[in-house]
Amino acid sequence: MSLEKVVFGFFVLLAATLNFGFFIGDLSDPALHNVYELFAAVVVSLITTVLKFGDRTQIGAVHLATSLVADLQLIAAALMWAWGTQIEGGLTPGTMAAVVSLSGGALLANLVSVVLLVIETTTFHRR
Amino acid sequence: MTARRRHFSARYAEQSPTIFLILRRMRVPLIFLIVIFSVSVLGLTLIPGQRGTGMSFFDAFYFMSYTATTIGYGELPEPFSGGQRLWVMATIYLTVVGWAYTIGSLLALIQDRTFRQALALRRFSRTVNRLREPFLLLAGYGQTGQILGRALDSLGRRMVVLDLSAERVDALDIDSYHADVPGLVGDATDPHTLDLAGLEHPRCEGVLALTDSDEVNLVVAMTAALIRPDIPVVVRTLSPAIEHRMRSFGSPTVVNPFDRFGDHVRLALHAPASYQLMSWLVGGPGAELPAPGRPPAAGRWVVCGYGRFGRKFVEDLRADGLEVTIIDAAEQEDEPGVIVGDAADPAVLRQARLADAVGFVAGTDNDATNLSLIAAARRLHRGLFIAARQNRRASAPLFAALEIDWVLVAAEVVAREIYAQLSTPLLWRFLQDMPGRGNEWADRLLDRLQAHCGSRLGSVWKMTLSDAEAPALGPWLRGGDALLGDLLRSPHNRDEQVAAVPLLLLRDGETILGPEDDVRLAAGDQLLFVGHPVARRALIDIMLNRATSEYVLHDRTVPAGWLWQRLSRRIPDS
The missing domain is CATH 1.10.287.70 (Helix Hairpins)
Structure with missing residues (x-):
């Protein structure tokens, strides 16, 4: 067991769980989606991406790609949220739905990451 | 050259891009x-x-x-x-x-050093991959490589350089080359390094192994012969044993400076003018006519230092029937007559009876020893003919100051030899056949060269009298009465000659050395000229321009333009 693998697995899973936590609930209801949870999801997702830097294997490359997709989706969701609060002057159900569905896309990418992590674990269980 | 595909990624692990690092x-x-x-x-x-x-x-x-x-x-x-x-x-x-x-x-x-190396490697392999002109791969950029590199660069040839020493590769940026010469610090014995340097590149036209180590040169020659059997390989070596091993892989051109120096010495002994002509022609563009030099007299020679160089030299002298006395620090098993001792010791020199010898050779592998040996020998016998081996380039001014009759600089011998082979194959052919023509012939050719070009060598170039290269000469060549002398008339005044001398005429594999003015030319002949660059341009003009060739060959003035030709009804026959 290496600390590096623990940290890596921890962040990949945490990114997925936080994302899931933000996503769950009625799409257009702002009360069901905590903005702090979105913030945490963005930060953890960014850290996960950096952790995946520089891995030269094929599976490492796919890991990095999924993480970049998740980042893109979550940052788009955060921008949407900023648009709603700062420019429209309040979160309308439509804007909220856009924010949450964007984070839903990120969730899909994060789930792929988790699946990859599981595949990697079962393939290289000796190391 | 065939369009070979590079199968480089299949054979070697791909380098990861530096961005990942x-x-x-x-x-x-x-x-x-x-x-x-x-x-x-x-x-x-x-x-x-x-x-x-x-x-x-x-x-x-x-x-x-x-x-x-x-x-x-x-x-x-x-x-x-x-x-x-x-x-x-x-x-x-x-x-x-x-x-x-x-x-x-x-x-x-x-x-970071590793990071910079990774960057330099990527830049190098990208530059090599993008080369679209034929280039030579130089493994080893020591003295020989540098002399040769400059000479080849002045001919407009492209090169890629591999060397173990970072200093020498860095010197590539400082050296004033016309073309950009990519250089890599790396081990030439590693096939992957050679591959990065473009061994499998379709434009690689030759490999030159010029490192100081015979072993490395052998490995480079082997790698090149196995991976690219279709390209020529030129290898430098000092050892006959290694030379033999090199020849078992393909057919590399092996250059042994000691061997070549021996040939030169024998040529100089028998035919001083031939030797003078040869050393002038291989000197490269702009070389001064070497001084005739004092021909060594026949008689007994004293050779100091019986290493690889000494052995070769003694062998060559004996082959000429000369008597040789050898001095060496160690006893030699195969040479019973060797005087053992320090040659700088006056007693030892006296034992070698320098007073009645004609020649003295300082052939140890230490420059300081060689210089002191020469001084000591001169003191004992003023008029001695002296040959010396110069090992380090930095000692050149010292050897020059002693006014030695012959100095062997291995690096220069190798560089000139390879230059003569690579610059124009016809020149190489000329140099091979020239000694056979004898001393007087060479003397006459030297006079002719001096009369036309002065004491500074112009360029050496090849011309082919084909329809593609000489369209204006077609009817004249087919006429059956094409004298070489007519072709060499000046376009400015046809009673004068252009400042070029034909060295060699090649027709269907047969060569005529130093063709005279009355030689008849035919289509497809190849001519090797030496002369002033202006003369080269004049000849090209004669070969390409109908109006010029009509004047030079037939003393007819023909209008150059199509319209004026029609108007004046003076149309050159085609």
Whole structure:
């Protein structure tokens, strides 16, 4: 067991769980989606991406790609949220739905990451 | 050249792009930065401001962005509460540390030796892959490589250089080359390094193994012969045993400087003018006519130093029937007559009876020893003919000051030899056949060369009298009465000659050395000229331009333009 693998697995899973936590609930209801949870999801997702830097294997490359997709989706969701609060002057159900569905896309990418992590674990269980 | 596909990725592991190296090294600093940013932003949203609530995420991120990057617009959107100021104070110091760490790591990475090597390697292999002209691969950029590199560059040939020493490869940037010469610090015995340097590149037209080590040269020759059997390989070696091993792989051209020097010595003994002509022609463009030199008299020679050079030299002298006395520091098993002792010792020299010898050879592998030997020998016998081996380039002025009759510089011998072979194959052919024509013939040719070109060698070039290269000469060549002398008339005044001398005429594999004016030319002949560059342009003009060739060959003035030809009804026959 290496600390590096623990940290890596921890962040990949945490990114997925936080994302899931933000996503769950009625799409257009702002009360069901905590903005702090979105913030945490963005930060953890960014850290996960950096952790995946520089891995030269094929599976490492796919890991990095999924993480970049998740980042893109979550940052788009955060921008949407900023648009709603700062420019429209309040979160309308439509804007909220856009924010949450964007984070839903990120969730899909994060789930792929988790699946990859599981595949990697079962393939290289000796190391 | 056939369009060979490079199967390079299949045979060797692909180098990862340098961007991945940067990313891997930047992992920790980047994570540190993200954590600091997120903690600061989170804190600002939680700490109550003047209205009792925290900032929104948007405002907090905005504020942190301009604060952390030290731009600092002030307290926006409204003045901060005491709690907020306390937090901001902490975050300012934190983010400064974060940025300093990140930028510091990035700068350290750029300074890093491995990183720079990785960058240089990528740049090198990209440059080599993009070469679209034929190029030569030089393994070893020592003295020989540098002399040869300059000569080949002045001919407009492209090169790629491999050497173990970083200093020599760095010197490529400082050396004044016309073309860009990519260089790599690497081990030429590694096939992957040779591949990076373009061994499998379809435009690679030859491999030159010129390192100081015979072993390395052997491996390079082997690799080249196995991976690219279709390209010529030229190898430098000092050992006959290695030469034999090299020849078992393909058919490399092996150049042994000691061997070649022996040939030169014998040529100089028998035919001084031939030797003079040869050393002039291989000197490259702009070489001065070498001084005739004092021909060595026949008689007994004294050779100091019985190493590889000494052995070869003694062998050559004996083959000419000359008597040889050998002095060496160690006893030699195969040579019973060797005088054992330090040659600088007057008693030892006296034992060698220098007074009645004609020639003296200082052939040890130490320049200081050689110089002192020459001085000692001169003291005993003024008029001795002296040959010496110069090992280091830095000693050249010392050897020049002693006014030695022959100096062997192995690097120069190799470089000139290879230059003569690579520059124009016809010149090589000429040099091979020339000694057979005898001393007087060479003397006459030298006089002719001097009369036309002066004492400074012009360029040496080849011309083919084909329809493609000489369209204006077609009817004249087919006429059956094409005298070489007519072709060499000057386009300015046909009663004068252009300043070029034909050295060799090649027709269907047969050569005529130094063809005279009354030689009849035929289509497809190849001519090797030496002369002034102006003469080369004049000849090209005669070969390409119908109006010039009509004047030069037939003393007819023909209008150059199509319209005027029609109007004046003077149309050159085709």
